[in-house]
Amino acid sequence: MISANTSKEKFLGVFRNQIFIPLAALLVLVLFNLIADPSFFKISLGQNSDGNPVLSGYLITILDNASELAILAIGMTLVTAASGGQDISVGAVIAIAGSVVLRVLCGDDPRPETMQAPIIVAFLIACVVSMLFGAFNGMLVAYFKIQPMVATLILFTAGRSIGAWINNNTLPIVSEPVFGYFGNYIPGIPVPTPVFIAIACVAVIMLVLKFTNLGLYSQAVGINANSTRLNGVDPQLVKFLTYVIMGLCVAVAGFIKVSRFSTINYSVIAKDIEMDAILAVALGGNVLSGGKFNMWASILGAYVIQFLTTTLFKFGVASTALPAYKAVVVIILVVLSTPSVREKMKELSKKFKQKKAPAAAQGGN
Secondary structure, three states: OHHHHHHHHHHHHHHHOOOHHHHHHHHHHHHHHHHHOHHHHOOEEEEOOOOOEEEEOHHHHHHHHHHHHHHHHHHHHHHHHHHOOOOOOHHHHHHHHHHHHHHHHHOOOOOOOOOOOOHHHHHHHHHHHHHHHHHHHHHHHHOOOOOHHHHHHHHHHHHHHHHHHHOOOOOOOOOOHHHHHHOOOOOOOOOOHHHHHHHHHHHHHHHHHHHOOHHHHHHHHHHOHHHHHHOOOOHHHHHHHHHHHHHHHHHHHHHHHHHHHOOOOOOOOOOOHHHHHHHHHHHOOOOOOOOOOOHHHHHHHHHHHHHHHHHHHHOOOOHHHHHHHHHHHHHHHHHHHOHHHHHHHHHHHHHHHHHHHHHHHHHHO
């Protein structure tokens, strides 16, 4: 009887685990595609236009296109946990970071024959610039106590114009193919390069969360900033740092974005990606009002979002209709994450257990 109860508790524990939500969503999508079209999971090895081996298929597309979103989900999770709000300027700052990369590589000539600076230099400068914009958002939220969505609305509105201004409203193009390797394929490696960049970013943040107190402090500040201050932790500094980290994540995503096409379209690049990043955090079961978080769940949520997007495209859903489908998911997740709904679910669970207990006792007699 004890072993049966233990097994039951473990089974129920799986449902209570935060990562269960994105796993369940992923399972639903997998089953839907298996039934509708099993060829969705086919992966083939072919060649690209340069004659190099590349893997292709819907699953490869999901892993590739979700790379930037997974990286952004890292920063968005920390921002949400610490500040109890979201950064809606992500897409606009990606335009700024990408524009900085191209400006450094192209110099004054929007279409140079050779790159005017090493790629690593362009990337590092973009990181610094993007982190400064993240610091700007963090300062408004942490020190001026402006609501995160209102504070980041400034760059959400002006960011793409700033990106265009950096390159004098021109569309610079990097002609050297080596720059495109970071957003596409490295010759001889059939897996898209962004997949490896995303893995590296995930590995770094997991090491940071394991060997530093960043995760603990972010959660503590989100739960109760005053108590955190009494325990010797500066909640304003913690919030500020999460926005700076968000800026770094944005720089990496922006670098990948411009590398994919070796150019930039200021009005289209990373359009609405901030909404997908927020949805990834919500799908990961993280409370959008701040506090406790699960980084793995957020990252998995990013891949589930891309899985959903790819599935909808596969079955002919227009790109203009995608936000409507995602809005339904957001509404469901937000409603489920509200304190009142969670309390109701806990009460139902307790009542269910109380009804089961007498039945189990009678069965034992």
